[in-house]
Structures are given as C-alpha cells and as structure tokens.
Amino acid sequence: MNLWRLERLRLLRTGRWIALAAIFLLLGFGEPLLTRYLGQLLSGATGTGNIQVTVTRPQPSDGMGAYFGNITTLGTLVTVVIAGLAFSVRANPPLATLYLTQVPGRIRLLVPRLVTIAAAAAVASAAGGAAAAYETTLLLGAPDVRATATGILISSLGAVFAVAVTFLAAMILRGQVATIAVALGTIFVAVPFANLIPGIRNIGPAAFVALPKQLQLTEWRTDDTWATVVTLLLAAVCVAGGLWRATRWEL
Secondary structure, three states, rough: OHHHHHHHHHHHHOOOOHHHHHHHHHHHHHHHHHHHHHHHHHHHHOOOOOOOOOOOOOOHHHHHHHHHHHHHHHHHHHHHHHHHHHHHHHHHHHHHHHHHHOOOOOOHHHHHHHHHHHHHHHHHHHHHHHHHHHHHHHHOOOHHHHHHHHHHHHHHHHHHHHHHHHHHHHHHHOOOOHHHHHHHHHHHHHHHHOOOHHHHHHOHHHHHHHHHHHOOOOOOOOOHHHHHHHHHHHHHHHHHHHHHHHHHOOO
C-alpha cells in the first residue's frame, strides 16, 4: 500500500482527527458564545448581594481574541499529543522493526506521516478559526476581515510549528510519554522563557503565537514579520534535524 494513503487511513481510522477537530471546533463555536453572555452569567452568579460586576459590551474583537487566546494552549496541547502518538515509531519495537526493515529509507517512511499530521493540524486550526469568525459575526458583529484571516493563517502555522517541535522530540526519544512531555515542555516552558530575553522578545515563537489575538487590536508591525520568519525557520530546523536524527536510528 502507498505510504501516503496508509497515513491518511491511519489518521481517519484511529480517530485522531476527531480529537483535533473536536477541540478546535468546540472552542471556535464556544468562545464567542461565552464572550457574548459572560456579563449575564457573572450577574446571575453574584445574585442580589453587595458584589456588583460591571462588564462592558463585548466587541467582535473580543470574541475572536477569546478564541485565539484559548486555542494557543488547548489546541497546542491536543496537537502535540496527537503528533507525539503518531511520530513515536520506535515506541513499539516489533512494529518498528517491521517498518524500518521493510521501508527503504527512514525519510520515505517519516515524511508522509509528518505531512499528514501537519496538514491535519493546520486544517483543524483553520476550521476552528472559521467557526469562531462565523459565531462572532452572529453574536457580536463582523470582526475585521484582514485581522481575522491573518490570525487564522498564523494560528494554523502555529499548529504546524508545534508538530515540527514534536517531530524532533520523537526522533530523538523513543517513548510516547517522553516525546509528548519534552515537546510540551519546549513549547510551554522553554519558548516563553526565551521570550524574556530582550533581544528576541518581539521576534521569537512566543511573539508569533500571540499574534492572532494581538492583531485584533493592533496593526501588523515589522517585528511581527521577523517573528513569523524566525518561527518558520525554527520549524524547518526541527524537521531537518528530526530527519537527520532518524537516519541514525539503530534497531
């Protein structure tokens, strides 16, 4: 069977695509709804006591900003878990032996899997963004088209970056749990920590990941271009490094 078709079937029949689609669509439809009725929920929760909660009328940018803010964490978490399960080829020694002895070339084995997972993550992210834009338009009014479209694109590229980091971790480590833990630690700990360094504060992956929400309130800046370029280059380095490491695997 063709390896590209095999990876598509694996994605569909294992149900991994359901987890990806569910979290992005749930947040896409849910966050604008929560933003719209947050004031009423808080007012009802305080009752008739002395506590008063004042909430300004939500704007379209609030609905999209809430989606982009939450998908940065929850969407990335699910993406890393799905990618870690898919890329940990050596976690099952008998199956790994079959793969590595029957498929000529590690790159030929891994590239279809990498592209399939990255494409699935990007499509799920785009679908979630489209759902958020639709729900925001219905409940809060139409968001800025350019900022929203750019945010959806960047959010999808952010999912691809998470897949690339997980791919490198899986090529270095053997187990699924270790791969997922290291990838999550890199994305949620190392990347924000690096953002504290003054020289790369505004041009690193952390700045890139924050762009979709930021663009709802500000215009595109030169630093944003640099953040995009740096993040995509780092993703390419992760992929290249992972493929190089795979060529040195031992059974």
